[in-house]
Amino acid sequence: MRHRPAPLLLTVVLTALLAATGTAAFASGPRVTPDGLADLPALPPVMTCADVTGLDLGGVTDAPVTLKTATVVTTGAAPYCEVRGTIAPANTIVVRLPIDGWTQRYVQAGCGGLCGMANLNYPQASTCPVIADGTVAGATTDMGHQGQNDGSWAAGNPQAQIDFAYRGVHVTSQVAKAIITKFYGRQPVYSYFDGCSDGGREALMEAQRYPHDFDGIAAGAPASNMALQNTFHHAWNVYANLDADGKYILLSNKLPLIHAAVLAACDTIDGLRDGLVDDPRLCHFNPASIVCTTGQDSATCLTSAEATVVRKLHDGATDEHGNRLEPAIAHEWSSELDWTLFIPAAQGQTVGSEMFALSYLRYLAQPNNPNPDYKLSDLKFTVASFWKTMLPSTTYMAAIDPDLSAFQRAGGKLLLWHGWNDQHISPQGTMDYYDTMRTTMGAATVDRFAKLYLFPGVAHCGGGEGPNTFDILTPVMAWTESGRKPTRIVASNIAGGAVTRTRPVFPYPAVARYDGTGSIDDAANFVAYTPENPVRNDYRWVGQALYSHGYQTWPKAVDGKLVIQPFTTRH
Structure with missing residues (x-):
């Protein structure tokens, strides 16, 4: 992170001044592309793959590091050496090294689930130039274990838990940069991390640790x-939709009906x-506005029980006292x-949540x-159960420390983003983290x-009805390399290979507003x-002190056990 050229923004300004006075442009110092990236020369390898x-x-x-294979791959945009x-x-770990010319950047990708x-x-x-x-x-890593995304890899394997929590991504960055x-x-001039979902957690863990x-x-x-x-949030998605006999109340055939009603009520806001x-x-x-009236076709409305489920799913997990x-807001309207993900098509199905x-x-x-025999019914929605369940792993698995002073002092740049329609992870948690950063460090410092960035209509890490194709990495690079602050990011809907709608998304809390002229499908x-x-978010919840x-x-992994330092929090 320390091997940077002279500040590019100053170079750009001086170059412009010299050009204005008829003096030749700087012969030394990097130039900047129209995208705001440093125009770094491409370097060839100094050794064979x-x-x-x-x-x-x-x-x-x-x-110890063991490099097992190094293979030239010629498919894709350009040939590269793939190292495993x-x-x-x-x-x-997997490392890819361009063969025809490397522009002196390293980008590490996160891993999901x-x-x-x-x-x-x-x-x-993918559209970043x-x-x-x-x-x-x-480069990327599997974070210390292979296969079996059911968590069973963690049983009796404390080092795998540490590697998944934070170490795997860090040591991969060290080794990949050494190989490069x-x-x-030559070392990378700039190094970046790009991840979504658990990859987003990995990204924040890097900034924090x-x-x-x-x-x-x-x-x-x-x-x-x-x-x-992965405890109370996803368990509530299931629990809130079960009747006294353990059967699902709401089935997925009613989801289009609910969505249409939400748009009828809120689309034109x-x-x-x-x-x-x-x-x-x-x-x-x-x-409750779409609960069936007497004689109404049940396919066009909700029962009172179904409406209650919808409300519970929107509002999120509580105990019996409303804590x-x-x-x-666990799931946003629309x-x-x-x-x-959590509403089945039929009885007897096991949902993702x-x-x-x-x-x-x-x-x-x-x-x-x-405890391989743990059942979802074993989780109790109480405050006492919350802390008993959360604390053992939160201190090393969560990435919610709002003080990024060390990252900021090192010159780091962070771009957080979330889809408003995320069905897995509520954007409320990301806003909570961002706003707590601003409170902790000061709004001006964080800015x-x-x-x-919050993307309307976008589901988890992409998809959804909103414009869901966008380049999130170029703005980070431009901010890092030339000081160009991120402004709007243009997102697109693409159908059959053609762009059908583009919309700008602006840094929170700004939103996009139609200027009254031309197509509403044109950014x-x-x-x-x-x-x-x-809107003032309500961050009053039992675990707020964790931020x-x-x-x-x-x-540390000691004799097959995870040894964790004691931690207490106010609750």
Whole structure:
């Protein structure tokens, strides 16, 4: 992170001044592309791909490194050397090294779910020019275990738990950058991390625990509070929809009906009827408004019990006294079409949320006491149960420390983003984290290094009805390399290979507003608008104290057990 050229913004300004006076442009110092990226010369390798497996990487990180294969791959935008290896004890890594020319950048990709697979891709950065043309070096890791995304890998394997929590990503960055340096004879000028879902958690963990690993970070839909996400949040998705006999109350055939009712009530809040709710917090839909009346066809309405389920799913987990066990609003209005994650099509089906919750509750919630027989009904929605379930793993698994002073002082740039219609992870948690950062560090300080983007109609890490194709990485790079602050990000709907709609998304709390001229499907016809009275999020919930500095611990694997330093919090 420390090997940067002279400040590019100053170079650009001086170059412009010299040009204006008829003086030749700077012969030294990097130029800037129209995208705001440093125009860095492409470098060839100084060794062959086949020789990479013979590199001596002793001392690069805290454990031995074994490079198993190095293969030239010619498919894709440009040929590259694909290196596969292991960082002890079991972190599989994949590194890609451009052969025809490397533009001196390193981009590490995050991993989703509970990981277990090392697949290198950049889902929300594929249109980033240096990703698309194959000129960046990249890497990823399976985070210390292979296969079995059900959490069983964690049983009796404390080091795998540590590697999944935070170590795997860090040591991968160390090893990948060492390989890059030897392969090209030069260290990366800029290093970036791009991840979504658990990859977003990994991104924030890097900024919090290892602030010098990356110059710029893109963190999408972060599962930052994983201990909450994969316990009470997903368990509530199931629990709220069961009757006294354990049968589902609401089935997925009613979701289009609910969604249509939400749009009828809230689509035009932003002044347009376009099938999108640009800020669902302004939508005050009441599910009781579509409860069946006498004689009404049941296919066109909800029963009272179904309406109650819809309300519970929107509001989120509580105990019997109304104490919130997660931030308010677990699923935003207008996200209903994607609730198939936890609303089944028929009785007897096992929904995704149940599998997510049981994977964590059985093997990760109590790190030294796995319980493969744990049932979802064993989880009690009480305040006492909340702390008993959360604390054992939160201190090393969660990435919710709002003090990023070390990352900010190192010159790091952070771009957070979330889809408003995320069916897995509520955007409320990301807003909670961002707003707590601003409270902790000061709004002016945070504005200098971090931005948050909320994408209307976009589901978890992409998809959804809203414009869901966008480049999230170029703005981070431009901010890092030339000081160009992120402004609007243009998102597109693409159908049959053709763009059908584009919309700008502006840094939170600004939203896009139609300027009154031209097509509403053209981003050029929208401007930024910051409400005079922005919506104030309600962050009153049982675990709010967890968003604090100093809660993170550094556990050790000792004799098959995870040894965690004691931690207490106010509750």
